[in-house]
Amino acid sequence: ERVRAARKAQGLSLRALAERVGLSHEMIRRYEQGKAVPSASTLHKIADALRCRSDYFLRPTLIGEIKPAFRLKRRLPASQRAMIILRVQDWLERYLIIERILGLDAPFEFPDGFPYPVRQMEDVEQAAIALRNSWQLGLDPIATLVELLEERGLRVGVISGVEAFDGCAFEVEVGDCRQPVLVYADNYPGDRQRFSTAHELGHLMLRVEGNLDEEKVANRFAGAFLAPQPSVIRELAAMGSTLTLSELAHLKQKYGMSMQAWVYRLRDLGVVSEWSASRVFAMFRERGWHKTEPGEPYPAESPRRFENLVLAAYEEEIITTSRASELLNMRYIEFLNRYQHLRGGASIALRRGHKRLDKSAQGWHPARSAAAD
Template structure:
């Protein structure tokens, strides 16, 4: 997919990139006014410098001031390559009504950096191509069953959702956003699907978020994956994918307590609430049983936490990539330097794996060099 490059303004020997200033500002959740105050400019001047066809480039000292205020390298602001545009309507934000505009823009910025990192990985490694199907128009439950068949999952519990996504070519990144309003989101960029997961969530909820975002990818490709109806569809897809009705139905007729639910949830690695809801949907629980269990679970605080929770899942692909770079003498800080990005932005998106020392002086895809091939197992 071709890129649309910004018309950058010339500086002595360098080029200032308005799209990168805008990304850095939105990632730091600063308004024009807030950034202007930090660098000693007017809000209008900052706004003008972000325009694609800015009539004049900022002086070198102003660029350095932007760099200090935003904690982004000067080289990032002077990099010629424009930042990929991600349209808001293509992103599966779950809580748009409760999300502040600054949080929404910052999340989209994280998506843009994720695409930037993936571009580097695509040029360095033989990444796994996507085979995520398009089930637009199908009932979510049927779509989940079809996907299990297509991906040869049977009815077994899914061992690791992130690994499953990566095995089928989904680019999975972590989010360190300190807000529950941005818990997870996904989008398609060309033929490549992306999922971003908030690392503040419990292991069970993160698994459900991953399945929920997969639901958006397969059900709403080419549409606008936002709104209550779309969220309900993605939830139904996730529930059936993680807890197939055929594996839940045999428990019909059993006597349930909150203690038995807490034991059973480990069969599917889901939250107690998610299991209760799926049992009600699968007619395993009567209305009275369902309401009773919801009341008990709520009193125990299980809407926001888990008892005897599972470990949060992480990216296998990112670990393999960073391990490979580490063996070549590459650290995450130098990787960030190579990408002209702040270390915190890179580490927060790659599940905060740590690697030691780096040298990216020689290109991994130079002529005659074979790019490392990455494989993911279930």
């Protein structure tokens, strides 16, 4: 079944894969149906042809159905949608393996009152404030959105090399429950990544009722979560009657939200008119700023939890070098060159109740590489 899924994700027919591997299409069919078992060398050839690691075919199945929380963009070809889901499956299975090794595979728990019911756009503003309150964020800018989501228990991943893909939230069958995961593309500026991530968070955290457009609701939530209405009003109170490009650039850097997203946000809140907003967008298009905005780009963010768990287990000699490189989807020699210095490294005692990783204990936590007070 995994051979078939990987083949479909690459958009290959049975005959096309057979030609790449040098076998008959009937033999490939037998592999897919479980009626024959390929040799190790044949499995490597199939993996190379399907652009994946051979351990993907040997890994135990930890997850069931993977369902987009809303939908992948319709303009994506079916083969690209299948490839995205395959990559999510591969990444998430590796994530779940290291969590189980470390005894950290707790399910994500939605805050009380979420998914939040939305019957009108004004409810979105309330939902964003409610989520911030539940997570005790206040109204200040969110410094690192991906880190925040990982701290709150969401599994977050990145996908490379898929055109016309910004991100997507998925509901994944793990054991006897469905778990949310969030994946975004890593080939966009940091401000766009943050907005896409907040947009997908909206799909997870909101329950849209009635005839509201779910994409517009998610966009409104992204703006409201990154720049809450009280914060917007406070920022504007310190400015004059007009908003300059330099002030927009300042807001972009402060809140990690693009200049164009800020204009949409101000329009949604009725601070600027539809006509004024359209003039700004037209100017951005004329100057090519709709693709690359002027000024300093906002830095991209990266998920850290999965990699940190693997490296903590490797450093404490709980997993082998081969296992660690497999989990991080890296070649053995590449992993060694980058991380061998961590093996058996000395731990530093931490104060404030932090515990050093104890291999013999139940429910231990990876040690953090931080200096003591």
